[in-house]
Amino acid sequence: MLEVDKVGIHLGGRWLLRDMSLTLEAGEVVGISGDSGVGKSTLARMLAGHLAPDEGEVRYGGRPAARRGPHPAQLVLQHPERAVNPRWRIRRILAEAGAPEPSLLEALQIAPSWLDRWPLELSGGELQRVCIARALGPATRVLIADEMTAMLDALTQAGIWRAALGVAQERGLGVLAISHDEALLERICTRRLRWEELRGDATTVMMP
Amino acid sequence: MAIGAKRVPAQEASRRGASSEEAALGAAAPLLEIEGLRVSFLQYGRGLQRRTVQALAGVDLSVGAGELVALVGSSGSGKSLLAHAVMGLLPDNARSSGSIRYAGEPLDGERLLRLRGKELALVPQGVTYLDPLLRAGEQALGRQRGPQARSRLRAVFSRFGLPERAERLYPHQLSGGMARKVLVSAAALGGARLVVADEPTPGMEAGKAAEALQALRELADGGCGVLLLTHDIEAALRVADRVAVLYAGEAVELAAASDFAGAGERLRHPYTRALWQALPANGFRPLPGVQPAPEEAAASCAFAARCGQAAPECRAAKPAMRVWRGGQVRCFKPD
Secondary structure (H helix, E strand, O other): OEEEEEEEEEEEEEEEEEEEEEEEOOOOOOOOOEEOOHHHHHHHHHHHHOOOEEEEEEEOOOOOOOOOOOOEEEEOOOOHHOOOOOOOHHHHHOOOOOOOOOOHHHHHOOOHHHHHOOOOHHHHHHHHHHHHOOOOOOOOEEEEEEEOOOOHHHHOOOOOOHHHHHHHHHHHEEEEEEEHHHHHHHHHHHHHEHEEEHEOOOOOEEEE | HHHHHHHHHHHHHHHOHHHHHHHOOOOOOOOOOEEEEEEEEEEHHHHHHOEEEEEEEEEEEEEEEOOOEEOOOOOOOOOOHHHHHOOOOOOOOOOEEEEEEEOOOOOOOOHHHHHHHHEEEEEEOHHHHOOOOOOHHHHHHOOOHHHHHHHHHHHHHHHOOHHHHHHHHHHHHOHHHHHHHHHHHHHHHHOOOOEEEEOOOOOOOOOHHHHEEEHHHHHHHHOOOOEEEEEEEEHHHOOOOOEEEEEEOOOEEEEEHHHHOOOOOOOHHHHHHHHHOHHHOOOOOOOHHHOOOOOHHHOOOOOOHOOOOOOOHHHHHHOEEEEEOOOEEEEOOOO
């Protein structure tokens, strides 16, 4: 499903991350935890195609992501209000990823009445559900959740994860969950990895 | 009226459990007493449409000396506003009502100006509040100078687990955890008696967050009153003596931290119990529905729409905060 093969990315002469390897099978929920600032979010953005690796390769179902069309790995971030256009109504935000299946909206408990509202008129938890629905288009194979519920209260967090995992299981998606919350990862994951376990070479190498 | 009639069992309960009650209701002479605090905003909508947005719709809590009280509420529930209301830092378009008393007297006007930054300290949410051009040591000392102040600084930094070299570091060289400890140190060195800490741990890994919280606990153990505002109930329970729970802008329960145990049998409000049972370690049970905006629940119990025990009266009137089983609860039919 997802193979990360010794990828690295550098910025301003410094490797942000290097020699990172990881595989994710369909139906797996893999949790990654590690210290702040080690590059977890950079890796997440790279896997979702927001950043290109400077070395190594990421394969989705055995081949690199196509240059055109929806990316097979979709990223959901901590702050939904920063991930949507505040001047678009919810309907248009969702349509960015193609018209959403009514069954998907129902599974994520997105009320039809939300579609005509502005992002500001939804709570953080409601808007996060919209972002997850947008990320779960028909072409999505891997959902990457980078601290997806860190800013939400426990009740909202439980509701959102149960809904997202339900859809992922039904469709056989792979889920990569990045979080500081050990208890959360323990609850949702089928497999857990420490950041160090992704690395072949643990040192930060300066470019010449 | 309905509310009055329902008060009777609460009074009976208060007679039964009078001794444990004093513990859960706070010390005899609290440092900070907040009663019926409401904060609203005037907002511009489209064009020149103005609307009032109610953010806090009735918060009652108290903090005693040597006590750490956590106010737990979801993000956007108005916790920072409460901190800013106490410190007199609300923006111009905000209106507040209710009473805020410090050491028995109203906290406003000139008194607030005199105490703020000395006896009253705010540990702000963002570490961006640190002056980027000032070394951590100078920052924590404020206007204090001289060898005595230096040695106090060293003592306070080491008490909060900051290495000596941290005194000479600039804010951008500090980790998030260290920066928070510098902010707490500044409060301690300024001679604060009441510290309000606004969401001190988001985005920090467990170990660092625990350190930042421990610094607040140290302050309380040294005699300070500490009000911790957070959305993370697990973090709050690690250090708090008492916990106030915020729902739709209202405080709905005031409980001892030790009431959060098992399946939540000792908790009083159905929302608090649902919140406890939703934790990943406690069942991860979601609850359908969302928190209403305070103005949507102005004349009913804010939780009625999601409550399994809601009765017709819950939708017809707003319950008042009342004493119940050694704590306080805003519910007509508490357990």
